Amino acid sequence: AENWIKIGDTPDEPDREELLFISDSNKVMRIRYLLGQMFELKSYSESYNSFPAISSHVTAYGRIYLWQLIQVAGYGNYFYCDTDSLIVNDKGLDNLYCMINDTELGMLKLEETLSHLVIWGLKDYETDKKTVIKGIRKNAVSLGNGVYQQELWPSFKGIFKTTNVNKYMVKHVTKHLTREYTKGTVDNSGRVNPFVLV
Known part of the structure; x- marks a missing residue:
């Protein structure tokens, strides 16, 4: 989380954010003008009551479990995996059949x-x-x-980067997908071979 400290009142200043470069000390200050007050960004810290070690361990356990499921499916019997899912062929489904139960926690659906x-x-x-x-x-x-076109709704931070913070502007952006796979080498059959680190 960002820790902002109020450093003054600025009733006539428009809402915005500024970066101040202090030349003699090579430091940068981030200043935010908001609702007639001025704030300085002092530090970044973990949010109150946040303990990322718990979610990190849950995520790690999930990845290990997913890897175990891939091994049960068998080499060549899975096509894709995501955080909580596997796409497998018929043989992979047969191999995982004993682990499928729509209602039991920890089982596959x-x-x-x-x-x-x-x-x-x-x-x-x-x-x-x-x-x-x-x-x-x-x-x-x-x-x-x-190539896709979609709306871009600015975040709270994004509003401060515009020239007029009193207007909420929804923009249309065009996204070009390169679809270049960078996690391994893809052979002619579509199989992904992992990189070998030497």
């Missing part, structure tokens, strides 16, 4: 059966029923091969 799957990369795939593309909204307009 069969979400859907696919006849069509195109995987472009991480969080970027297309099935019979849905298209998942990280960073692209569901209501985005496709303009062509890997």
Whole structure:
């Protein structure tokens, strides 16, 4: 979290954020004018009642469990995995069958059966029923091969980077997907071979 300290009152100043470069000491100050007051960013700290070690261990355990499921599915029987899901072929499904139970905590649930799957990369795939593309909204307009237009709603911080903080401006942005896979080398069959570190 950012720790802002009030350093003064500025009733006639418009809301904005500034970076001040102090030349003789090579320091940078971040100043925020907000609702007639002036604040300085003093430090960053963990939020109150936050303890990231718990979520880190839960995430690590989930990744280990997912890796164990991939091993049970068997080499060549899985196509894709995400944080909480696996896409496998019929043989992989047979191997995982004893771990499938729709209602029991910690077990797998069969979400859907696919006849069509195109995987472009991480969080970027297309099935019979849905298209998942990280960073692209569901209501985005496709303009062509890997080109999408969507609305960009600015965050609280983003508002301070505009010239007029009294107006909330929703912009339209065009995103171009390169779809270049960078987590390994893809051979002609589509199989991903991991990088070898020497």
